[in-house]
Amino acid sequence: MFENLAPVINNSPLFKSVFDNATANAVQLMDKDGYILDVNPAFTTAFGYTKEDLHGKHIRVLFTAEDQASQLPEIEIEKVNQHRSAVDRNYTIHKDGSCIWVTGESILAKDDDGNECIIKVMQDIHEQKLLEKFLKESKEFSESVVKSIADALVVSDLNFRIVKANNAFYNLFKINAKSVEGLHLNELENALLTSEKLKQQLNQMVENEEARDFQMESMDDSESKRHYAFKGSFIDGKLVNKKIVLVISDITDKIKSEQQRDDLLAFVIHELRNPLANITLCNTLLQQCIEENDKKSAEEFIAKSDSNTQRLKSLIQELYDATQAGSGNLHFNKKTFSFGELVKEVIDGVQLSNTNHEIRKTGVVDLEVHADRARISQVLNNYLLNAIKYSPAATKVDLLLAVENGNVVVSVKDYGPGIEQEKLSHLFDRYYRADNTKKVEGLGLGLYLSKQIIDAHNGRVWVESKVNEGSTFYFSIPTAS
Numbered sequence: 001m002f003e004n005l006a007p008v009i010n011n012s013p014l015f016k017s018v019f020d021n022a023t024a025n026a027v028q029l030m031d032k033d034g035y036i037l038d039v040n041p042a043f044t045t046a047f048g049y050t051k052e053d054l055h056g057k058h059i060r061v062l063f064t065a066e067d068q069a070s071q072l073p074e075i076e077i078e079k080v081n082q083h084r085s086a087v088d089r090n091y092t093i094h095k096d097g098s099c100i101w102v103t104g105e106s107i108l109a110k111d112d113d114g115n116e117c118i119i120k121v122m123q124d125i126h127e128q129k130l131l132e133k134f135l136k137e138s139k140e141f142s143e144s145v146v147k148s149i150a151d152a153l154v155v156s157d158l159n160f161r162i163v164k165a166n167n168a169f170y171n172l173f174k175i176n177a178k179s180v181e182g183l184h185l186n187e188l189e190n191a192l193l194t195s196e197k198l199k200q201q202l203n204q205m206v207e208n209e210e211a212r213d214f215q216m217e218s219m220d221d222s223e224s225k226r227h228y229a230f231k232g233s234f235i236d237g238k239l240v241n242k243k244i245v246l247v248i249s250d251i252t253d254k255i256k257s258e259q260q261r262d263d264l265l266a267f268v269i270h271e272l273r274n275p276l277a278n279i280t281l282c283n284t285l286l287q288q289c290i291e292e293n294d295k296k297s298a299e300e301f302i303a304k305s306d307s308n309t310q311r312l313k314s315l316i317q318e319l320y321d322a323t324q325a326g327s328g329n330l331h332f333n334k335k336t337f338s339f340g341e342l343v344k345e346v347i348d349g350v351q352l353s354n355t356n357h358e359i360r361k362t363g364v365v366d367l368e369v370h371a372d373r374a375r376i377s378q379v380l381n382n383y384l385l386n387a388i389k390y391s392p393a394a395t396k397v398d399l400l401l402a403v404e405n406g407n408v409v410v411s412v413k414d415y416g417p418g419i420e421q422e423k424l425s426h427l428f429d430r431y432y433r434a435d436n437t438k439k440v441e442g443l444g445l446g447l448y449l450s451k452q453i454i455d456a457h458n459g460r461v462w463v464e465s466k467v468n469e470g471s472t473f474y475f476s477i478p479t480a481s
């Protein structure tokens, strides 16, 4: 059957010369059913097979199993027969088993005598295909990186026409448009992005050809100020025109917490300064007393200086404890001890330096608890000292001890101004101080630490208060048994 096709080639010396001498184009000759008649030397160089290897075989043998299963060779042959030519891109199996990407053009040729055969000219495009694959993968990779960036990112040309924006950009600026690509920054419905100030920053960046970081503010829907940090830079490549890359992050919370930290620091410094100023003053006056040989006054100033030193020490200890508690590092040394004795000891200590108030104790707790004695004493001290500190006009503080459901319950009641209902839930927060008591010195840490301590003993803290009727602070911890 092949003999009658030979004339197609033999009748054309011109084609035969191309067939034999081509180096870049591999040529296969087939009959109309796809059975291989011949391959040229360039084909042998490219794919390893000689004419003898393939003669009489169907072109299926050159296709991958996958392409064979989807009938690609048969479709290709049918296409050429129908349309007299077909172009395909697929893998060709090399004689050594490897796959090579090729592009092939098949043509149905006819000689003067009416003999027909298919001539397929193929080119190895493997490297090009790998490059295409690499580019596609790099594009997918960079797009997934852009998508995964939490900050808003927008890329524009030097005239501020947007080329790309990630989801975070749409979310941050509440942009409803399906796509902003192709739009000018000015066309976006957002006051900040269309502002004159942003335009100025970007113009300067382009003029100076320099990356630029800057911050801007804008009002949100509820008319509160939001702060944004912009990081502007350029991308420049041989194949792509220079572009502007803007990474924008909402730094409102960061600015707020920095502000809070500064306020807090100023407040802590102010609280620490007071006793320190008193100590300095006492020392100056003490110097005078020594010069005047006034022993009695000197003793008074030493005592005053001492109490201010104690105050300073306890403020520093509170601050230290608060940082430890905040990082979960407050340690407890629990032992079993008599609760009644501890209460008596604390009352005596507080009463010694606070003679304006009488601390009246009712209820007896004649039992033991398993707890950190020093820390429980710190809580009770804090409750009693607050009761005294916040009721300067009163003369009494009532301490009630009780045992309820296996818990020791301690309550400290004062006859001070009381606390407004809506403030009660904040009293045990770190650094919280009610507005009406801000004139009284304190860091707002005592109750916070009390709660941390009682929580660590599986206990509970709470408060009841009515304005003008005073407050009662409670804590409870489990008894030892």
Ligand code: ADP
Pocket: 382, 386, 387, 390, 414, 416, 418, 419, 427, 432, 433, 434, 435, 437, 441, 442, 443, 444, 445, 446, 447, 448, 471
């Ligand atoms: P500090 O007394 O150092 O401010 P605390 O944590 O002990 O810190 O108390 C937090 C806040 O709770 C106080 O600033 C005050 O506003 C309020 N407070 C605490 N105890 C009383 C009380 N007995 N009467 C009224 N207000 C109180």
